[in-house]
Amino acid sequence: MASKVKVGIIGLGWPGREHLKGYKQSSGARVVALCDMNTDIAQQQAEEHGIAEVYTDHQKMLRGADIDAVSVCLPNYLHAPVSLDALRAGKHVICEKPPALDAKQAGKMAATAKAGRLTLMYALCQRFSGAAQLAKDFIDKGDLGEIYCGRAVYHRRRGIPTGTNSWFVDKKRSGGGALIDIGVHALDCAWWLMGTPKPVSVSGSAYQKFHHLVPEGTNFDVDDSAFGLIKFDNEATLILECSWALNLPGGSAIQVAGTKGGAELSPMTLFLESDGIQLDVTPQVPQTDAFAGQTGHFVECIQQRKTPVMSAEQGVQLMQMLDGIYKSSATGKEVRIR
Ligand SMILES: NC(=O)c1ccc[n+]([C@@H]2O[C@H](COP(=O)([O-])OP(=O)(O)OC[C@H]3O[C@@H](n4cnc5c(N)ncnc54)[C@H](O)[C@@H]3O)[C@@H](O)[C@H]2O)c1
Structure with missing residues (x-):
């Protein structure tokens, strides 16, 4: 059996919390770290879900936490820079919609994922x-x-x-x-x-x-x-x-x-x-x-090295x-x- 994908979630507004609930329904994933610049939100979610590691800075989480993948659930202007930081740190990424501020940013994200042979999926839950x-x-x-x-x-x-x-x-x-x-x-x-x-x-x-x-x-x-x-x-x-x-x-x-x-x-x-x-x-x-279907699919793509149904290249075209x-x-x- 494939080993569990260890996940960190960055941004714990409504969509971040839905990602968290989604991962909890997946037998292939374990959420081990949470990050939000609002410590109260992150701490409250960590306590509720028994997650040990809490960060307020995503770079510290990327360096310090033992994670394979991240959910990027931040405001739109942070999608590209934070996803790029995660991809450059060797992490698989699922990023909330819209993929980025524009196609140029999405193109950079796709190229970086491809170069690192990493999964980049976009959260288009519909x-x-x-x-x-x-x-x-x-x-x-x-x-x-x-x-x-x-x-x-x-x-x-x-x-x-x-x-x-x-x-x-x-x-x-x-x-x-x-x-x-x-x-x-x-x-x-x-x-x-x-x-x-x-x-x-x-x-x-x-x-x-x-x-x-x-x-x-x-x-x-x-x-x-x-x-x-x-x-x-x-x-x-x-x-x-x-x-x-x-x-x-x-x-x-x-x-x-x-x-x-x-x-x-x-x-x-x-x-x-x-x-x-x-x-x-x-x-x-x-x-x-x-949301559970979406995070479950992301985890399966990482484990089985499959291209996600909502791929990095589709993100560029969107x-x-x-x-x-x-x-x-x-x-x-x-x-x-x-
Ligand atoms: N899939 C959906 O149905 C759905 C629904 C709503 C929003 N979204 C998307 O999710 C994303 C987030 O939306 P939201 O309404 O939760 O936004 P939000 O403004 O509530 O921010 C989400 C969280 O990110 C945290 N945050 C902001 N900047 C940060 C940083 N630099 N480092 C760490 N944490 C930071 C905030 O404290 C907040 O808790 C957006 O891209 C939005 O389009 C998707």
Whole structure:
């Protein structure tokens, strides 16, 4: 049996704590160290979960703790520098979404992981939901035919995240707004169901219309809604809509359509046809814990030297699509991706 992967978690906000709970469900992993600049948070989690080592500085943890891998669950501007520090210290990395502030940073992360022959995975947990996994099984079996159309929607009617030092709404620390924060989840999930084809062009618009909802004195220089159209090298097309604030109902939808059928994740429905009759099939969705599925997969990839389903290279392409929407919005032109 493969030896247990010893893990350190950096950043213990909500996602960091979900990673911790996920690892606890994996027989192949043991969390041995926690790091958060807020000592109280780290200490409290360490006591609750019986973890001996607590750090406030990730560099000290990388040097001092006996770990094979880390979860990077920090604000976006720390994803690339802290993941690079960990990779350079010879640790496997799972990094929260978005992969980085832009595709250039994600490219550096991918190259560093490759040079060190280390696993670098991104935490796009929607791929591990029961509905997404089930839809992917049908797609991979060919039941929906050739997938050529995807729709990724994630709207909040009102929900601009202005807490925690306001880093979410400050472009130099977040990389962007609604698009990079929640649009990334919907885009990634629909793109994965479509088979992660290579993006070739992007058109998009990003808006900021709800400045008045943000507390005075907050630096708010990002989008509160964004819309995009992405074309792929297999001639498939994906339409993306997302918002932190929009005068439409909130909600999400992930839909893909192929030559033989279509799928929608919520509520999980397959759109099929039999002898000319249109069928809406509602399969029983397996109850899964997406975070446990995600950390479990990361551990399995390390142990079995497998490429993760959400690989370092896919992280670069995902960032190219997001960068493309922002650039297209700023220039008013379609952006080609090489
Ligand atoms: N997968 C999901 O569904 C999901 C949900 C929410 C957030 N996220 C992502 O997770 C990341 C963290 O988000 P968050 O809301 O927890 O952010 P946050 O601002 O609450 O920070 C998380 C923790 O990191 C700590 N921290 C900040 N800088 C640090 C440093 N230099 N060294 C050590 N600790 C440090 C903070 O004290 C905090 O406890 C973001 O990238 C966000 O996009 C993912």
